[in-house]
Amino acid sequence: MISRRTVCASLIAGPALSAAADTKRYASLEARFSRGDLRDIHKEDLPTPAMVVDLDLFESNVKKMAEHCRAAGIQLRSHVKVHKSTDIAKRQVASGANGLTCATVAECELMAGAGLTGILLTRQPAGKNNIHRVVALAKREPTFATVVDDPLVADWLQDCAAAEKTTVRTVVDVFAGLKRHGIEAGQPAIDLAKHVDRSKNLKLAGWMGYSGIAAHVPGWPDRKARSLGDLAGLRETVRLAKAAGLPVEVVTGGSTGTYNIDSETKDLTELQAGSYVFMDTLYKVIGGKRDPKVYDDFAMALTVLSTVVSARHPKLCTIDAGNKALLRTTDEVKGHPRMKVINQGAEYGGITWEDGDQGFKLGDRVEIYPSNLDMSTNCYDRYYVARGEKIVDIWPIMGRSGAAQR
Numbered sequence: 001m002i003s004r005r006t007v008c009a010s011l012i013a014g015p016a017l018s019a020a021a022d023t024k025r026y027a028s029l030e031a032r033f034s035r036g037d038l039r040d041i042h043k044e045d046l047p048t049p050a051m052v053v054d055l056d057l058f059e060s061n062v063k064k065m066a067e068h069c070r071a072a073g074i075q076l077r078s079h080v081k082v083h084k085s086t087d088i089a090k091r092q093v094a095s096g097a098n099g100l101t102c103a104t105v106a107e108c109e110l111m112a113g114a115g116l117t118g119i120l121l122t123r124q125p126a127g128k129n130n131i132h133r134v135v136a137l138a139k140r141e142p143t144f145a146t147v148v149d150d151p152l153v154a155d156w157l158q159d160c161a162a163a164e165k166t167t168v169r170t171v172v173d174v175f176a177g178l179k180r181h182g183i184e185a186g187q188p189a190i191d192l193a194k195h196v197d198r199s200k201n202l203k204l205a206g207w208m209g210y211s212g213i214a215a216h217v218p219g220w221p222d223r224k225a226r227s228l229g230d231l232a233g234l235r236e237t238v239r240l241a242k243a244a245g246l247p248v249e250v251v252t253g254g255s256t257g258t259y260n261i262d263s264e265t266k267d268l269t270e271l272q273a274g275s276y277v278f279m280d281t282l283y284k285v286i287g288g289k290r291d292p293k294v295y296d297d298f299a300m301a302l303t304v305l306s307t308v309v310s311a312r313h314p315k316l317c318t319i320d321a322g323n324k325a326l327l328r329t330t331d332e333v334k335g336h337p338r339m340k341v342i343n344q345g346a347e348y349g350g351i352t353w354e355d356g357d358q359g360f361k362l363g364d365r366v367e368i369y370p371s372n373l374d375m376s377t378n379c380y381d382r383y384y385v386a387r388g389e390k391i392v393d394i395w396p397i398m399g400r401s402g403a404a405q406r
């Protein structure tokens with residue numbers, strides 16, 4: 001935390017560095033970051049708003065999920081949409097994930113470009129652009145697979161793959177409670193699977209059912225009931241598929257919210273959990289199996305670091321993370337759970353506190369836990385990776401919706 005006293009001390013007394021040296025140092029930080037020169041860089045040196053990963057907590061989250069899946073006998077195909085980082089994906093795979101789940105073609109291309117395999121695209125490709133890129137990916141990386149929930153998309157893929165003389169691994173996406181995607185369970189799903197199976201250049205690789213609503217249901221028993229209900233159709237479809245002799249190589253789905261439900265019910269052979277690497281405040285409040293009030297199975301490892309830029313009113317300060325930084329009133333101030341986060345415009349946010357709370361002063365650093373990882377991550381170019389206060393690495397965030405190739 002940088003205080004008025006610290007700034008003045010370095011300007012007036014210059015205990016460690018003269019003012020001129022400080023100015024030069026800060027002006028050259030970006031060049032140092034691009035060279036990977038992170039000597040003596042601490043959180044207090046960073047430009048804000050900035051995303052900061054607590055490396056110890058992140059590593060323990062990755063290890064915990066991998067160990068849970070190993071012990072439960074379920075595979076882990078970690079979702080990358082929350083982080084969009086090959087550095088993180090490589091660590092997930094190194095810890096035991098059998099592959100990666102992606103929401104967009106750009107994420108798949110990013111991961112494949114970094115040499116990662118076992119990539120599954122969970123938003124079916126529609127439209128020429130995505131069909132051609134998916135087929136190109138399949139040609140280059142034969143372990144890649146995409147979902148489909150419509151025979152028309154299967155036909156588009158088949159035609160394109162035939163023209164390219166390649167095969168696309170294809171997973172049938174079955175409705176599991178979330179109306180945004182998934183073919184109706186039972187006969188319609190079986191018919192689609194047979195259609196895929198008959199398509200010369202498609203290989204039926206398995207089944208998906210993403211019970212996205214169950215993920216955030218408060219209370220573990222209610223969440224389990226919702227998950228079981230939402231996956232009933234998939235369960236039955238898989239039974240019919242086996243009876244019909246259709247391939248059931250994988251049954252994929254699940255989330256951070258249901259990780260210890262899916263591993264118990266055994267409806268899935270692999271888990272697509274993603275948020276566990278960092279966690280966010282919307283997940284924190286759903287309650288865990290052990291503690292019905294707080295879901296603390298995984299630690300809050302990601303913060304948005306901000307600076308107090310104005311403090312002219314009692315019990316309120318203004319920070320430099322605003323709407324453009326995806327600040328939300330459901331965010332939480334690290335170390336100050338009673339404080340409230342308010343929106344104050346595109347480039348401004350605010351923190352308010354009650355009498356008796358220790359408030360923030362001009363120039364202070366404030367760390368905010370984001371409400372939704374996917375949305376917040378999408379605003380930033382990089383993670384600053386910290387051990388304690390020290391910055392030890394920088395991981396680029398790529399494949400974002402702002403990237404030229406979506």
Ligand SMILES: Cc1ncc(COP(=O)(O)O)c(C=O)c1O
Pocket residue numbers: 079082101103122210212215253254255256257272273274275276
């Ligand atoms: C298809 C799919 N699978 C899995 C997940 C689970 O991700 P998380 O663990 O971050 O909740 C998501 C999240 O939106 C998803 O869209």
